[in-house]
Amino acid sequence: SAVRAYVNRWNVAPGQKVVLFGNKDSIHDVAADLLAAGVHIAALVDSRSDATCQLDVPFYAGAQISGTEGRKALEAVSIARASGIEKVAADCLGMSGGWNPTLHLTCHMNGRPEWNAAIAAFVPKVGMIPGLIAAGACNGVFSTAACLGEGVGAAQAACEALGLKAKTPKMPSAEDRPYNIAPLWAVAGKGRAWLDFQNDVTVKDVKQAAVENFRSVEHMKRYTTQGMATDQGKNSNVQALAVLADATGRGIPETGTTTYRPPFTPVAVAAMAAGAADKGFAPERFTTSHRLTVAAKAPMIEAGLWYRPSYFPVQGETTWRQSCDREVGYVREAVGICDVSTLGKIDIKGKDAGAFLDLLYTNMFSTLKVGRVRYGLMLREDGHVMDDGTTARLGEEHFVMTTTTVAAGEVMKHMEFVSQGLRPDMDVCFASVTEQWAQFAVAGPKARELLNGLLDSPIDGESWPFMACGDVKVLGVAGRLFRISFSGEHAYEVAVPARYGESLFGELRKRAEKMGGGAYGMEALNVLRIEKGFITHGEIHGRVTAFDIGMQGMMSKKKDFIGKGAAARPGLVEEDREMLVGLKPVGVVKQLLAGAHLYNEGVEPIRTNNQGYLTSVCFSPTLGTYLGLGFLKSGRARYGEIVQMVDHVRGVSTTCEVCHPVFLDPEGERSRD
Known part of the structure; x- marks a missing residue:
């Protein structure tokens, strides 16, 4: 079919001296196409002794290709016939051992195919998948007319199953020649007899697998790597099974097939990369305050795929530093508003939720009181810092973890691994709720005053101390309030369902401006956290330990946690x-x-x-x-x-x-x- 495609699809001669070798009638059709295109056929070799040829080409019946010559390119082939070996000059060799129906879909649904000796191939077993009808070539029918007929029959059966009536269409005239094939699984010879051309598996390898008692097709496959290359055995599986059957004295039906695994056709790398240029390279993620932020002419920067404001300019300012300094002043002297919705938010529930967090973090979380928040440090298995963040306990079996913006996905994957791979016995479940909540930092000396104008029930220092958390109502909307600070100032983070995010941001900003403050962006956020010595992934960049950042005191001696042993290695605490x-x-x-x-x-x-x-x-x-x-x-x-x-x-x-x-x-x- 490859030779035929070059000639008929692309009008390209596959060679100047072509030899065709096969065991069925279709090789004669290929020869006819080559002759019609003006391509010279050096030999037509048919392994069937009773085969005849109607074409004006050198024809060898009952013969086989037993060898090839040529170092960097094919130069000649050896044709083994009853009278001896004959060499023929050639620069292209087309081979075919028969057609295999594409029955993989039925096998992917746990169906087992059956052997059809007439076509020397496996075919879907009738009724093996309820509601699925195999028709045409995938069902082992190889003439065009027969394929059309089975297609019509399948369509009629589908219509009947749906209670529909359909007229039988007039069938077009088409080729309806019988499929004649004589199985030929391997060619005897002195050299290697290749089966899997990608993994270099030979007939000898399969026979050796049987000798060493790897007699199951699944065992033979793993012993030889037969069918494990990118073609997934499309060119060699049936031949290898037949060789194994002969080596073990079984028939092909008894030998069986290996497990068919999807996909039948691999996804092209080009398809995966399609559109991966400019903004199509990665998805754009916008906060609920994005529209209002852009309207304020704030330059946007990317942070972990999210778009966040760099600063909020006002009239008269000519440099970003002027805007940044002003916004820092809001937080230090009045009140500032910052959208922190991009922080990873993971909802954790279950009887073992506290113990699960103890395993993830270096410090203790199972002892955290309901209504309180605690800062945590998370290590990788090699003892280096993975991420940091705060986790709030909203109920006896309910926690909400926050991660850094950049590491949210990494932490979620880490938690899945720990839950499924290390401690599947723990009664805990978790889900990312990053997009479900809009969250805003309200920071500065006037933060509580601003919030009390929005909360249905005002708070004070005693009812809401530092690192407290809980449910609140914001202008009648159910939300959450956390008293935490990434600026070092008296601060809170207020969260509401995402659909209220834009409205709340606008209200917070308007009220802050009336109090001598306003919104602040990433530049001011960076200044505020550096002044306080708070770290981000600029510092925990993957090569530092808790000891390096001065947080070795957070590594609990009362419990085990991921990375504990590795972090204690002498080289990491020097x-x-x-x-x-x-x-x-x-x-x-x-x-x-x-x-x-x-x-x-x-x-x-x-x-x-x-x-x-x-x-x-x-x-x-x-x-x-x-x-x-x-x-x-x-x-x-x-x-x-x-x-x-x-x-x-x-x-x-x-x-x-x-x-x-x-x-x-x-x-x-x-x-x-």
């Missing part, structure tokens, strides 16, 4: 490891750059002298200086030291003081006020 530190410029140059490297003062800034690197930097309008977070060798023992920040790419060198990573309110009084 005092000379790169540890999280804060950095302030103290020289003439005040600029800090993320990605720049750190060196001891007075030492040549080359790779072998590298002491660490910066992960996050900002200008702090609160403290009036640049601030940086980074990792420095033996960092926690070097507070007060002077180091040199060097960025060779951008040509910047800055003298820095090493300090504690928490620059503002180290006691946390503002958030607890």
Whole structure:
């Protein structure tokens, strides 16, 4: 069929001297097509001794191709016949051992095919799949007229099953020649007799499998890798089964077939990549506040596929820094509003939900009181930090976990693995509810005042202390309130069903502006968290441990958790490891750059002298200086030291003081006020 396609579909000669070898009538049809196209046929080899040929070509009946010659290309073939071996010059060899019906769909539905000796192939067993009728070539019928007839019959049966009446169409005239084939499973010879051309499986391999008692077709398949290549045995399975049947003294029906697995035709890589350019490369995810944010002319940036505002400009501002500094001031002096809906939100329920969280996090969650929130650190199995976030306990068997925006999918997969692979005995279930809730941070000294204008039942410091959570009603809408802070200020996160998100954002922003505040974007969010020494995936980038970021105290000694043993390896707790530190410029140059490297003062800034690197930097309008977070060798023992920040790419060198990573309110009084 490949040779025929070149000639009839693409008008291409497959060779200048073509040899055809087969065991059925259709090879004669291929020869006729080649002759009609003007292609020279060097030999037509038919393994059937009683075969005849009506074409003017060199014809060999009862013969077989026993060998080939040619190193980089085919040059000749050897034809074995009763009188001896004859060599014929050739540059193309077309082979066929018969047709196999595409019965895979019936087998995918747990049906077992039956052997049809007349066509030397497996066919679907009648009625093996209720409601499914195989018709045409997939049913082992290979003439065009017979295929059309079975198609009409199947259609009539389907109509009857539906209670419909259909007229029998007039059948067109079509080829209706019998399918004549004489099985030929392998050719005897001195060389290798290939069966699976992709996995290089030979007849000898299959026979050896039988000798070593791998007599089941499934065992033979795994012993030889027969049929495991990308063609999934389409070109070789039946031949291999027949060889195994001969080697074991069984018939082909008794030998059976291997399990058919979908898909029959692989999905093309091109289909998977279709449209994967520009914005089609990844899905765009928008928050409920997106329309209002864009209307405010806020530049949007991508964060974990989500589009979030960089800053909210106002008239008169000419640089992003002006907008960012103003928004930081909102939070530090009045009240700021930020859409944090992009954080991963995973709803966890079940009798063992607390124990499940204990296994996931380094610290304890089963002891968390209902109505309280706790910060948690999650490790990978190799002991390195995977993610951090807060988890709230809304009921005895009900928790809501938040993850970072970027790692939400990774954490969900990790939880599925732990639940299904490590602790399937735990009574716990969980689901991502990220898109179901719109959540907004309300941060600043006036945060409670603003919220009390929206909540049906006002709150105070005693009823809603730091790290409290619970159900509330926001202007009559059922929601949730969490007293947590990513800015270091007195702050809350209020969540409502996503359909109310846009409305709530607009109301929060309007009320904040009346109180001297407003919305703030990602730039201000970054400044606020650096001032407080809070980490993001800029710091927990996959190569750091809890020890590196100074959170080894969160690693519980009372329980086991994922990554506990690996995190305790000597190499991961050495005092000379790169540890999280804060950095302030103290020289003439005040600029800090993320990605720049750190060196001891007075030492040549080359790779072998590298002491660490910066992960996050900002200008702090609160403290009036640049601030940086980074990792420095033996960092926690070097507070007060002077180091040199060097960025060779951008040509910047800055003298820095090493300090504690928490620059503002180290006691946390503002958030607890």
